[in-house]
Amino acid sequence: MLVTTGAGGAGDLVARAIAERFSQSMGQPVTVENNPSANGGVMAGQLAKATPDGYTLSVMVDSTLTSNPHLYKNLSYDPSKDFEPIGIISKLPLVLVANRELKADDVRGVIGLAKAAPGKLTYASTGIGTQLHIGMELLKLRAGIDLLHVPYRTTTSAMTDVMGGRIDMVMVGQSSAKAQAEVPQLKLLGIAALNRSALLPNVPPISEAGLDGYEVTSYFVLLAPAKMPREIVMRLSDELKKAASDPRFIAALEPQGMEIVASSPEEMRTTMEKTSEKWRDVIKATGTTVNQ
Incomplete structure (x- = not known):
């Protein structure tokens, strides 16, 4: 296999x-x-x-x-x-996870911050072309915003820098996001699925931020x-x-x-x-x- x-x-x-x-x-x-x-x-x-x-x-x-x-x-x-x-x-749907100090509590808030300061907000991925990367690029296209991409070699290193506030946000799989929900330095902004998840029922679909049909699975x-x-x-x-x-x-x-x-x-x-x-x-x- x-x-x-x-x-x-x-x-x-x-x-x-x-x-x-x-x-x-x-x-x-x-x-x-x-x-x-x-x-x-x-x-x-x-x-x-x-x-x-x-x-x-x-x-x-x-x-x-x-x-x-x-x-x-x-x-x-x-x-x-x-x-x-x-x-x-x-x-497995992806979930947008952010540092708790980010002045946005959902994706609509992220879009507002990004439009006010284009290119200032940062997001991590596990490399150019990975789903964590192009999923965020799709978000940028659909929302008409500019975010700075910072590629990492592993999800663990990317998440470490998001927790430390050196990077604003990162997309991860739902299973990882469930664990991150318990970390005090982090918050979950939205799930890239068309409906709410039974695993994360309090996390709204990103599509509700005016991005109908947005899905990254x-x-x-x-x-x-x-x-x-x-x-x-x-x-x-x-x-x-x-x-x-x-x-x-x-x-x-x-x-x-x-x-x-x-x-x-x-x-x-x-x-x-x-x-x-x-x-x-x-x-x-x-x-x-x-x-x-």
């Missing part, structure tokens, strides 16, 4: 939960291997070259498929040709190499659907703010195509590029 995120993160959690489920239900040991380099591009390239026999799969964050093609000029894989979709495993997807026999694809798809009703699988993901999806291969393909078009437009409008 090739994983395009680092050990201990949300993608790793999903991968290990599905690996454990598959190991039990299919009677095969499953080894998890992590490599987040190039926004998951290294692992994606490795999957593209693997034998399509069902023994090499990957759990990816959708940005490897939907953002990377518009950011990198020389990818080692083609998302539309090199992979066989199995299904969307789960999804990380999809965790299961893929195989292209040209894998259809019967193997459907066997794995069936196993994914069974996992969605397994109490142990649910208990591993839902408390972390994950919404279990267990989509069909066709539904995954359609969702990835629409998401790719969305991020293509944002990346083009902002002129975002990644040096290789």
Whole structure:
């Protein structure tokens, strides 16, 4: 199981939960291997070259498929040709977290501050082209504001500087935001979902700040190499659907703010195509590029 995120993160959690489920239900040991380099591009390239026999799969964050093609000029894989979709495993909305001293208690307040002092407010991300970055760039476009982007290598280092007041805000996954809600130096400004979350019921959707339809969601997807026999694809798809009703699988993901999806291969393909078009437009409008 090739994983395009680092050990201990949300993608790793999903991968290990599905690996454990598959190991039990299919009677095969499953080894998890992590490599987040190039926004998951290294692992994606490795999957593209693997034998399509069902023994090499990957759990990816959708940005490897939907953002990377518009950011990198020389990818080692083609998302539309090199992979066989199995299904969307789960999804996780992002949440905007700020230093408590920021003179805004919601996204509408952030927009007001940014319009009064363009380019003064700062936000962190885990690197150019990551979902934490382009999600905020989408916010800038939709709100007509200017914020200063400060990229970091890890979420932990970014969050440390937000807590210390050196950076104003950062987007993180809902599971991380739940933990940050208990930190005295931080506050949650909005969730990038269309509706309020059961995990964070007091955090308003960012769309309520006059940004109708604003949504930034990380999809965790299961893929195989292209040209894998259809019967193997459907066997794995069936196993994914069974996992969605397994109490142990649910208990591993839902408390972390994950919404279990267990989509069909066709539904995954359609969702990835629409998401790719969305991020293509944002990346083009902002002129975002990644040096290789």
